[in-house]
Amino acid sequence: MNTHEELLTWATEKGVKLHGIQPKRMPGRGIGLIATRSLKPDEVILDVPTACLRSIDTVRPSIIRHLPKSITIHGLLAADLALDTSSKYAAWNAVCPTPEDFNTMPLVWPRDLQMLLPKAARTLLSNQEAKLKKDWAMVSAAFPQLDEDRYRYAWLLVNTRTFYYVTPKLKKRSTDDHMCLQPVADLFNHGDVGCNVAFDHHGFTIKTMREHAEGDELKICYGSHSGDFLLVEYGFVMDKNKWDEVLLDDVLLPKLDARQKDKLEEAGYLGKYVLDRETVCYRTQAAVRLLCCGFREWRRFIDGIDDGERSQPKVDRAVLGLLGDLKQDAEKSISEVEALTIEDQQQQEMLIRRWKHIKDLADANITWLRGNISP
Numbered sequence: 001m002n003t004h005e006e007l008l009t010w011a012t013e014k015g016v017k018l019h020g021i022q023p024k025r026m027p028g029r030g031i032g033l034i035a036t037r038s039l040k041p042d043e044v045i046l047d048v049p050t051a052c053l054r055s056i057d058t059v060r061p062s063i064i065r066h067l068p069k070s071i072t073i074h075g076l077l078a079a080d081l082a083l084d085t086s087s088k089y090a091a092w093n094a095v096c097p098t099p100e101d102f103n104t105m106p107l108v109w110p111r112d113l114q115m116l117l118p119k120a121a122r123t124l125l126s127n128q129e130a131k132l133k134k135d136w137a138m139v140s141a142a143f144p145q146l147d148e149d150r151y152r153y154a155w156l157l158v159n160t161r162t163f164y165y166v167t168p169k170l171k172k173r174s175t176d177d178h179m180c181l182q183p184v185a186d187l188f189n190h191g192d193v194g195c196n197v198a199f200d201h202h203g204f205t206i207k208t209m210r211e212h213a214e215g216d217e218l219k220i221c222y223g224s225h226s227g228d229f230l231l232v233e234y235g236f237v238m239d240k241n242k243w244d245e246v247l248l249d250d251v252l253l254p255k256l257d258a259r260q261k262d263k264l265e266e267a268g269y270l271g272k273y274v275l276d277r278e279t280v281c282y283r284t285q286a287a288v289r290l291l292c293c294g295f296r297e298w299r300r301f302i303d304g305i306d307d308g309e310r311s312q313p314k315v316d317r318a319v320l321g322l323l324g325d326l327k328q329d330a331e332k333s334i335s336e337v338e339a340l341t342i343e344d345q346q347q348q349e350m351l352i353r354r355w356k357h358i359k360d361l362a363d364a365n366i367t368w369l370r371g372n373i374s375p
């Protein structure tokens with residue numbers, strides 16, 4: 001029996017039910033789940049009963065007892081995984097990614113490469129590093145014999161494989177703590193549109209949303225995540241992502257003087273400027289208007305007295321300039337990443353791909369704006 005068959009035998013004994021799907025290794029995506037027959041929309045393809053979940057309720061008391069109450073569920077589950085020397089979850093562990101598989105996670109990349117991540121990804125990474133550091137401080141104080149690499153591996157497993165899950169007990173905690181692990185369901189890869197995932201007190205049920213032919217990979221949507229988020233939190237990049245967006249702060253903030261920044265701060269529009277696949281956000285419009293319109297005109301727009309239509313061509317031209325800067329930034333970053341000597345080329349290639357997505361996003365918006373600016 002191979003590891004997939006062993007997992008399915010183990011999971012089926014525990015009450016997991018697969019209907020018309022099975023695991024398969026997918027090039028570039030680890031293991032995924034594929035249809036073993038044609039599937040109709042709204043068909044149940046997987047049931048995972050609550051008894052199979054790995055959650056705060058299954059963490060061993062000997063672990064909970066030694067850790068501070070303030071530890072995150074992420075930190076707690078990771079401690080449970082890292083300190084588990086039993087064979088209870090052997091079939092599950094055997095199909096999980098290896099520590100080497102996590103080389104795609106920016107958290108383990110060399111510093112030089114991390115420094116060349118897009119700004120939004122760098123911010124996500126530093127938050128992630130801070131979270132891990134805090135969890136590790138609590139866990140290592142309670143379990144000094146535990147190896148840091150082993151804990152980090154377990155922490156990344158939790159980071160990349162949990163599902164949103166809430167019980168009356170978890171409800172009292174922050175939403176970041178609403179999570180659990182579940183076997184087999186954690187083999188679904190991400191798609192920007194995916195199958196429907198629902199849970200109640202019986203467990204999780206996953207249903208198709210459309211037809212699938214035999215052999216199709218079935219995916220779920222981990223959330224409406226940008227490319228930067230998927231890279232930092234899950235360690236992969238994907239070429240087509242309808243939720244992709246890019247932060248424009250690096251190209252817009254340097255253009256604002258101190259007074260303009262104060263005005264934007266007062267109005268609640270300083271920073272977090274975003275470009276998505278279709279347009280720039282309202283915050284960006286507000287900041288760009290301050291750059292290219294008079295202050296009174298800007299104020300009227302912000303207060304909703306003026307719809308801004310008269311000055312829109314001027315604003316669009318300024319946005320075009322910003323997008324040109326973004327494109328240049330992306331091209332410069334690609335050259336800088338290419339110039340590095342990195343042991344794991346896969347990491348370098350992933351970052352180049354991410355910057356290419358950003359360049360393409362800028363290009364697509366430039367083309368659209370050029371065709372739509374009124375004279």
Ligand SMILES: C[S@@+](CC[C@H](N)C(=O)[O-])C[C@H]1O[C@@H](n2cnc3c(N)ncnc32)[C@H](O)[C@@H]1O
Binds near residue numbers: 029097188190
């Ligand atoms: C919940 S697991 C999914 C199962 C996983 N492929 C495995 O082998 O165990 C999430 C991980 O799968 C990979 N993954 C998920 N969706 C992907 C996608 N669309 N493209 C590439 N890798 C993906 C990433 O490594 C991610 O961290």
